[in-house]
Amino acid sequence: MAVVSYKCPHCGGELIFSPTTQKYKCEYCLSDFSQEELEALKPEEGSEEKAVNFEEDTQEENTTEKETQEEAVIYHCPSCGAEIVTDETTAATFCYYCHNPVVLSGRVSGEFLPDKIIPFAIDKKQATEKFLDYVHSKKFVPKAFFNKQQIEKISGVYFPYWMVDMDMEGSMQAEGRNVRVWRSGDTEYTETKVYRVEREGDVHLEDITKNALKKSNAKLAEGVLPYDVSKVQKFHMGFLSGFLAEKRDIERTELNKQVQQEANEYGEKILRGTVKGYSSISVKSCHLNQTQENWDYTMLPVWTVTYKGKNGKMYYYSMNGQDGKVYGELPIDYKKVWILGGIVFGLVLILALIGGYLL
């Protein structure tokens, strides 16, 4: 399996994707390259890579893999030749020794070639700031719990997701009722009009997004959704340079049923939403037949933050690499919460007593 490193044509330094400029940057000579320029460079780069790139000793790999299936897999750094130990799902990482970014091209090609990618729009510095802003804006986090020094690790990771578009044919039968109430003297009249409602049409659902990595915490992985899909791009390996990336290990067959069920739910809601002007609607029957579906294997940018709390507990957060939305469990200053609860109790008690007094 190949390992790829993008090199600057001017100085041979490593090229890294910069979220702020959305271009490739050489950290040594500070040159900028656009996506097109990088793609133009690639063949040259590729051949050079091949020269530096060490194929693995297949026999050795096989024996180790047989021994322990989940064991790390070894690659060689194209820059310094040192061994790079990876997980089975790692698609992009850094060399432990020379810190050069490497992309394990074999893991993002063939059947694992992602269809789409949303590149990072927030760099590490911004991510750190946004994270601290977020936790500091939270009123019930213990005071001075978070500080920059104690952020154990903040890394930009492209996580694998399945994004599903679905077309369905739907038909729905429902009963709508309109109720009118009026008074005449001492008598109240209630008039109920009953309507038979029928709807048929084509329902289209876009971007039902599902986490495609077993080892990632599904809650954290889906907590950062949604992404602005207008920024989606065709996948190119270059985007991974300078970031970590994981390849999927959840196949669409495993998600099919769940997605189908969700799509039906959404479809019914959409059809129901087209029925308007009644005081009550009851759906008698609703059928949805799937006509077309399109599953896109998509890489989405996530900043993961590991924070060691003062209490020794580790806290994990995920941040949307596009808009900086943070998701994760926060430590709670219970004293503050109880004080607020007490204040609310006191205020409501006083208000309720005043209410009781006045009535």
Next chain:
Amino acid sequence: MRMRKKQSTYFEGKKVILALLLTCIFVMGSGFSANAAESTGKNYSTDRQIAINLSNHEVDSSLENSQVTDQAGLLSQSEIEEIESQIEKMEEKTGWDVMAVTTDDAQGMNATYYAEKWFDDYTTCDDGIIFFIDMDNRELIMRTFGEAIDCINDAKRDKILDAGFEKVSDEEYGKAFEAMLKKTAKYAYRQITPVEAGIAFVIAIAAGGLTIGCIIGSYRLKFGGYKYSIEKNGSVKLRKKEDAFVNQFVTHRHIPKSDGSGGSGGKTTTHVGAGGRVSGGGSRKF
């Protein structure tokens, strides 16, 4: 129509209440002789009234307390004390003069007349209520004067009398006064009953608990998270859109008349009674 010295509203300033209180205290403090002197000093226009007034004189001297007068001997000592304390509290809060009276000899008068006359005779206060159990006419009476007329409309009056009548039927006369005083207190001045306090406490606990629960829950990611937005990501092209009228039906119900117990805006029936004074109230025969 009303012969009130001063037309004071229900929620008048503290000064008025204080003045009334002082007047009442003064009247009570100065003892019965002053009361009697004043009542006899009034000019009554009819011979009948004078006659009644005179006939009451014997009773006057035996009275020591203008709050509870148990001529019929229906009340135990502890009941008298309880009624007195309730009356004391009401008088303090409202500045009215409140009386509980029983008799087994109405001296030929009807119960309403007797009650009005009693109130006229034994207080100089413009505002007040008299609760009266007449064993002679077998009648339970409540008469309201001055401010109390405004405060207790017919609907409230009925509720008060209902509360008392229930006990009188069981021959619990002391309890009848207590029940009527309790009901009257609810209308006469703003207060918080133990039940109300309990409800307020429960609501406050719920609000405080909900606040704490919501904060802890949201910090621990118990709710929320990502929700697929069908508005943003879903669309539909309808091929068939039919809304057909099937049938209609009309139901009707009779609306019971509101008894006006919700507020103090209800009707108050008054009449000009003994001593030419306007009073409200009502009675129940038992």
